[in-house]
Amino acid sequence: MGAATTGHTAVRFTGVTKAFAGGVLALDGVDLRVVGGEFVGVVGPSGCGKSTLLRLAAGLAAPTGGRITVSSDRVGFVFQDPTLLPWRGALANVALPAELRRLPKAERLARARRALETVGLTGFEKVLPAQLSGGMRMRVSLARALVFEPDVFLFDEPFGALDEITRLRLQEELRRMADDAGFSSLFVTHSVPEAVYLADRVVVMSARPGRIVAEIDIPFGRPRPPELRFDPRFGATAAEVSAALVDGAATAPADRA
Incomplete structure (x- = not known):
């Protein structure tokens, strides 16, 4: 956990379940705590409920079961599509x-x-x-x-549609902004290296119904220089997250895409 974090809870999911019409269970018993100033990356297979997790945190949808608390009403939400x-x-x-x-x-x-x-x-x-x-x-x-x-930022794959060079540059700028402003973040991404570069901790979700199957502390402080991506420790950490992601995806039946 990064040195800039505080002791208070910014976001907490306690036993959160979300079911949709037709009996589709998106999330099942999610427990997650984000402390003040912490940047948490969220990875998981497609359809595992990552975006649903953010929508619940933002109050855009209500959980079917469990409880969600957010410490502030100043919440920023950034989508993959800029929607300008x-x-x-x-x-x-x-x-x-x-x-x-x-x-x-x-x-x-x-x-x-x-x-x-x-x-x-x-x-x-x-x-x-x-x-x-x-x-x-x-x-x-x-x-x-x-x-x-905002005190809390929710990011739903904001850089997913960008070219690689632009994506890397915006990762660096976002990391700098988070360091300067000290906001708490939940950042959903399909990119393991992106999660490792940005986050203090990465949570790994299983295939649907989404559950948290691993939490991996990222062993790098702040600020994070771009050349960190070429450090052997960075590759080893990304490999650890990737292995947890593969294991989590393998826990669900094949019809859960």
Whole structure:
């Protein structure tokens, strides 16, 4: 666990189960605690309920059983698709959450400018999404989530659709932002190296119904330089997570995709 973490509980899942119509059991007895300032990566096979886990934490869905507690109502959610409004420039897209909450115009624009500065997009305030690269659109999405300075961040494969170079660069920037701001994070990804680079701890989920089958502490402090990825210890840690992922996937019947 990283040195920047605190003792308080930011997010807790206690015996959480989630079933959908038709009898599909997505999650079964999930127990997970994220402490303040901790960055937790979540990996697991497709369809294991990783995104459902985030939606429950965000209050976008209710559990069928168990309990979820989140220490703050300032929760940021970043999806794989940036979901930007195509007719709005970057600044107007970032300011949208503050606008929907009816903050005064001067305050919401000031918040949006600070957020754009944080993600390195000062100077692109009036540029439309279609004129931005995929990586820049994702930065706008991150900035939009930063507007209310969240205490808890939920990331649902935000870099999954990006090219490898852009993905690596945004991993480094996100790690820096997390170090600077000290927010708590749940980060869902299909990439084991991404989880190892970003996280203080990686939880591994089984195939559906999703359960946590392993929790692996990442033995690297902060900050994390890009060259860490070439350290033999990094490869060994990624191999440990991958082995747990394979074991977890093998625990479910073949019809659970």
